Amino acid sequence: MRNKIIIAIILLGTLVHAFTIVDDLGRNVTITHYPPSRVVALTPALSEAVCMIKCSSLVGTVTPVTWPPKLVNLVNEGKVKIVGQYWNPNPELIASVKPDLILADEGSDWRMSNILISLGYPVVFVKGGMCPTVACVAKDMVLVGMSLGNETAGKILASWILNNLTQVEKLVGNRTEITVALVFYPFTWGIYAVGNNTFINDIVEHLRAKNVFDNLKGWPRIPKELLLSKKIDVIILLGGRKVNLKRVKADISDMGLKAKWACIIFGKDADIIERPGPRLSEAPWVMYKALWEHLSDIRDGLYCWRLVAG
Numbered sequence: 191m192r193n194k195i196i197i198a199i200i201l202l203g204t205l206v207h208a209f210t211i212v213d214d215l216g217r218n219v220t221i222t223h224y225p226p227s228r229v230v231a232l233t234p235a236l237s238e239a240v241c242m243i244k245c246s247s248l249v250g251t252v253t254p255v256t257w258p259p260k261l262v263n264l265v266n267e268g269k270v271k272i273v274g275q276y277w278n279p280n281p282e283l284i285a286s287v288k289p290d291l292i293l294a295d296e297g298s299d300w301r302m303s304n305i306l307i308s309l310g311y312p313v314v315f316v317k318g319g320m321c322p323t324v325a326c327v328a329k330d331m332v333l334v335g336m337s338l339g340n341e342t343a344g345k346i347l348a349s350w351i352l353n354n355l356t357q358v359e360k361l362v363g364n365r366t367e368i369t370v371a372l373v374f375y376p377f378t379w380g381i382y383a384v385g386n387n388t389f390i391n392d393i394v395e396h397l398r399a400k401n402v403f404d405n406l407k408g409w410p411r412i413p414k415e416l417l418l419s420k421k422i423d424v425i426i427l428l429g430g431r432k433v434n435l436k437r438v439k440a441d442i443s444d445m446g447l448k449a450k451w452a453c454i455i456f457g458k459d460a461d462i463i464e465r466p467g468p469r470l471s472e473a474p475w476v477m478y479k480a481l482w483e484h485l486s487d488i489r490d491g492l493y494c495w496r497l498v499a500g
Contacts (some may be wrong), residue, residue: 235468238467250287293337350468370400375428418448451484453480455492
């Protein structure tokens with residue numbers, strides 16, 4: 191009987207213990223139940239990372255949920271609860287799933303950090319959308335892995351991301367540098383561009399493409415006149431899940447851009463390019479096809495065409 195009690199105590203100590211981690215805000219965060227078994231991820235990228243490492247630990251996520259298929263199924267079956275939308279998580283819904291860890295993004299969730307922390311659950315912030323480089327996103331994956339109790343898996347995701355960037359960079363080699371403009375489409379709320387200090391800009395720089403807006407920081411709103419004043423080899427439109435290609439081509443044609451080629455990235459490929467998560471490993475390949483090959487793969491979300499103005 192005494193031996194059984196000792197074994198039970200040992201097992202209890204193994205399964206339930208505290209672990210303190212330093213997140214990307216420089217905060218010491220103590221995860222009381224470690225490794226956590228009830229995780230809420232507040233961005234699609236973080237949900238994808240958790241699912242790549244330990245999907246069974248995820249109990250809450252935000253919309254949109256598009257990948258991996260296993261996560262989509264878990265949400266449809268009600269096994270993973272929707273706790274709000276990207277950029278607008280619901281604190282009450284988060285609390286309702288009683289998480290032992292909340293993973294948040296400094297870029298989208300920092301504005302409500304006090305609210306999240308006040309819920310009383312451990313909140314670990316990654317750099318996320320604020321990452322200035324691909325290496326930063328890779329570092330985030332390691333932090334996620336460490337937070338989940340599997341740092342090794344996080345390091346594997348990080349290597350996957352960095353190795354793919356290196357492979358595509360070697361493929362480009364010493365080609366003559368081209369110019370590129372990256373803007374978000376549609377232009378409903380104005381024209382927003384990709385500037386410097388962003389992980390997307392870092393990708394194109396590795397592929398010998400000069401961002402014509404690299405003198406601007408982050409995701410700046412730019413006047414139409416500034417875009418029209420630039421001489422561009424390729425303009426890349428970062429679209430949403432669905433686009434009307436006929437409408438896109440008409441919108442760009444009407445602008446009178448000084449560009450040789452135009453490409454729109456949408457659907458699956460847009461998620462790959464825009465989400466600072468594990469699938470960023472595929473982003474250099476998508477960007478290479480747009481910048482250097484001007485390929486079209488409508489099924490995955492890439493369409494390129496030559497502009498008369500070029």
